[in-house]
Amino acid sequence: MPFPEIRLRRLRRTESLRALVRETTLNPGDLIYPLFICPGEGVRNAVSSMPGVFNLSVDEAVRDAEEAASLGIGGLLLFGLPDSKDEQATGAWDDNGIVQRALRALKQSAAARKLVLMADVCLCEYTSHGHCGVVEQSGDTYEIDNDPSLELLAKTAVSLARAGADIVAPSDMMDGRVAAIRRALDVDGNSNTPILSYASKFASAFYGPFREAADSAPQFGDRRSYQMDGANLREALREIELDLAEGADMILMKPAMPYLDVVHAARERFGVPMGAYQVSGEYSMLQAAFEKGWLERDRAMLESLLGIRRAGADFIVTYFAKAAARLL
Numbered sequence: 001m002p003f004p005e006i007r008l009r010r011l012r013r014t015e016s017l018r019a020l021v022r023e024t025t026l027n028p029g030d031l032i033y034p035l036f037i038c039p040g041e042g043v044r045n046a047v048s049s050m051p052g053v054f055n056l057s058v059d060e061a062v063r064d065a066e067e068a069a070s071l072g073i074g075g076l077l078l079f080g081l082p083d084s085k086d087e088q089a090t091g092a093w094d095d096n097g098i099v100q101r102a103l104r105a106l107k108q109s110a111a112a113r114k115l116v117l118m119a120d121v122c123l124c125e126y127t128s129h130g131h132c133g134v135v136e137q138s139g140d141t142y143e144i145d146n147d148p149s150l151e152l153l154a155k156t157a158v159s160l161a162r163a164g165a166d167i168v169a170p171s172d173m174m175d176g177r178v179a180a181i182r183r184a185l186d187v188d189g190n191s192n193t194p195i196l197s198y199a200s201k202f203a204s205a206f207y208g209p210f211r212e213a214a215d216s217a218p219q220f221g222d223r224r225s226y227q228m229d230g231a232n233l234r235e236a237l238r239e240i241e242l243d244l245a246e247g248a249d250m251i252l253m254k255p256a257m258p259y260l261d262v263v264h265a266a267r268e269r270f271g272v273p274m275g276a277y278q279v280s281g282e283y284s285m286l287q288a289a290f291e292k293g294w295l296e297r298d299r300a301m302l303e304s305l306l307g308i309r310r311a312g313a314d315f316i317v318t319y320f321a322k323a324a325a326r327l328l
């Protein structure tokens with residue numbers, strides 16, 4: 001006979017009571033802020049499909065990083081727009097590549113150095129064809145060739161670690177890349193560099209705006225032969241299991257909001273640090289609704305992040321990091 005003795009509304013009456021019984025927290029330190037680094041100086045180019053997101057030259061990126069650090073944000077995730085692209089993704093593993101230069105500059109700043117600097121490891125921003133691995137073309141068919149891609153990804157991770165990345169984060173979805181990267185890092189004397197593997201990454205329409213921001217859209221075909229089918233939860237858990245067996249220190253789940261069940265299932269099953277990536281399309285659709293006045297900006301933003309934490313993510317990669325940190 002629960003009612004009228006039991007009344008759950010008793011603990012919802014005041015903000016202090018609600019705070020006392022709140023189950024999930026959201027702190028600036030849980031948020032990771034993605035940055036897109038481009039060549040030049042004093043460059044701050046707006047990404048049209050992502051209001052509030054910019055392509056930043058290294059000097060401007062350092063300024064943004066310092067601001068992020070002053071807001072208590074946990075870290076940065078760096079992406080690069082190289083001067084030029086080729087079949088071998090030279091810009092990804094070049095010691096003088098755009099992200100490598102940004103890492104060195106960030107490490108020179110006492111404020112920025114306090115952030116955990118994560119570097120995305122992938123080839124798509126650096127290949128002329130925009131795929132995440134090496135393309136093997138024969139006539140009018142093509143394959144993304146797994147094993148030759150591993151060597152380039154491993155070289156990229158080593159180069160980023162040398163330049164100062166605190167964590168390397170492979171997002172390519174080739175089989176065996178975590179093991180290849182771990183081996184290469186260890187041989188190079190970077191056995192202390194952790195790997196955050198995008199273990200569960202789905203072939204998603206929600207990456208659309210990112211491909212404008214990072215200029216990384218595939219020039220032909222799509223990513224469905226390497227990124228996962230959105231229908232598959234069991235396969236996602238298998239991907240995670242394999243990445244952990246290969247030596248991943250932490251896992252990243254992506255996208256976040258349309259895949260919260262996957263985040264939750266991974267949390268139940270694996271005791272490792274886990275992040276979720278609220279990707280570009282999730283950001284852009286909310287921004288569009290804010291611009292139209294259809295959603296209340298601050299509340300909807302924080303609610304979207306809280307939901308991701310509640311599903312089980314320890315940290316969240318989000319383009320809202322700065323805006324959310326200001327509110328928290």
Ligand code: PBG
Pocket residue numbers: 120122124132171172206207208209210211216223278279280281
């Ligand atoms: C690179 C990469 C992508 C994203 C993160 N790393 C794009 C893709 O796989 O096409 C997407 C992030 C976002 O949409 O915010 N492979």
